[in-house]
Amino acid sequence: MPESREALEAQLNDFNAARRRAALEALLERVARGHIVLPEPGHAVNMHCHTFFSYNGYGYSPTYIAWRARCEGLRAAGVVDFDVLDAADEFLEACAALGLRGCAGVETRVFIEPFEAREINSPGEPGISYHMGVGFTTGAIADPVLAEFKATAQARNQGVLARVNPFLAPATLDYARDVLPLTPNGNPTERHVCMAYDAKARECYPDDESRAAFWAEKLGVAIADVRAALHDAPALQGLIRSKTMKAGGVGYVKPKGRDFPALPKVNAFIRSANAIPTLTWLDGLSEGEQAIEELLDLMMADGVAAVNIIPDRNWNVKDPDVKKTKVDRLHAFVELTRSHDLPIIVGTEMNAHGQRFVDDFDAPEMRPLAPLFLEGAHIVYAHTLLQANAGMGYLSEWATAHFASARDRNAFFNKVGEAMPPGRVDTLALIDPKMTPAQVLAQVQTS
DSSP, rough: OOHHHHHHHHHHOOOOOHHHHHHHHHHHHHHHHHSSOOOOSSEEEEEEEEOOOOOOOOOHHHHHHHHHHTTTTOSSSEEEEESOOTTHHHHHHHHHTTOOOOEEEEEEEEEEEGGGGGGOOTTTTTEEEEEEEEOOSSSSOOHHHHHHHHHHHHHHHHHHHHHHHHHHTTSOOOOIIIIGGTTSOOOOOOOHHHHHHHHHHHHHSSSSHHHHHHHHHHHHHHHHHHHTTTTHHHHHHHHHHHTTSTTTTTOOOOOGGSSOHHHHHHHHHHHTTOOEEEEEEOOOOOOOHHHHHHHHHHHHHTTTTEEEEHHHHHHHSSHHHHHHHHHHHHHHHHHHHHHEEEEEEEEEEESSSTOOOOOOOOSTTTTTTTTHHHHHHHHHHHHHHHHHSOOTTSSSHHHHHHHHSSHHHHHHHHHHHOOOOOOOOHHHOOOOSSSSSHHHHHHHHHH
């Protein structure tokens, strides 16, 4: 009996790549037969989706994200994982098969020496900033800097285990046995460690009451609060993380800036891979982000050519006073990026349970900004296509030679991204670096 659509969609999140691929092929066959009708793309995008190759709050794979984005009528989508590019090839291939504009990136943390005494966007960690590269054309990059990202993150995780295990005994973990298998390619995060501690406590204390008493004692939390979270995995695991791994917890050691790679080193890697170094902005409230013009100038001098925002964190806020402050700073930051002609990449992350799959582009706070966010998606999508097929990406020698300003370059890549249908290899095969921007655009617009 044929598998249901629901069963095939669940299989898209299987850790086995062959099973994911087979499920997508089966779903595409149903689309081809008219049994599943996919909507026309709208104007919403999500260019910042974490996958299960680092941590996704719902366990989503790159293929599932591409499928769901296409089913929900997104105009474009992008994956961004912590410290690895493992999702890139799978996601871009799925996007091409589905007719979805797509891109791939990586996120890590960097040390910014001139800001070493100021907190930026990593809470409680002065001088350290989350940082991205977007528009990678493949994840098959043998670069020591990329390998260093993952190795550094895993060393931090193992250090957490070494400090937390004695505290949570007898619910102790073996990293190789209990934590590494929670991700497909062995790149667990702190959130996976919390999942493993939750599971280990269930082994040690099978009945609810003894397990609640264990967590109440270890975490210093009222037993009533633990009981309320006991069967809400995200809530319990968030409690474990906040009480043991964040500031004040036994597993926390305040990192030093020089424990992370320096900004120039990371940007050099991103550019060597023909991707776009990208500043990540949080909400403008930290000391570092209050000096955003200084920070942005420093970043751009070192090669940053785009910015990333998670708008939902800034407008979807319950407290009206906090919301007004954050919305005002969001709009001010967007105006600043526009004055520097920097493409804006936006998304919702989904690196924690409860985060929405796509932001509300029709919300009053978002509506004036939505065209800029769509333009950023078109630009990075066009960059990905042209770089992969002709070496003519956003920061390529070809682009540098043909555009006198970032504004002209943005206008071109936006038009290509808007006009170029996903998956049209026939059109891309006709494009080469001898062509002028006008010739490229004419070729794309007649495809």
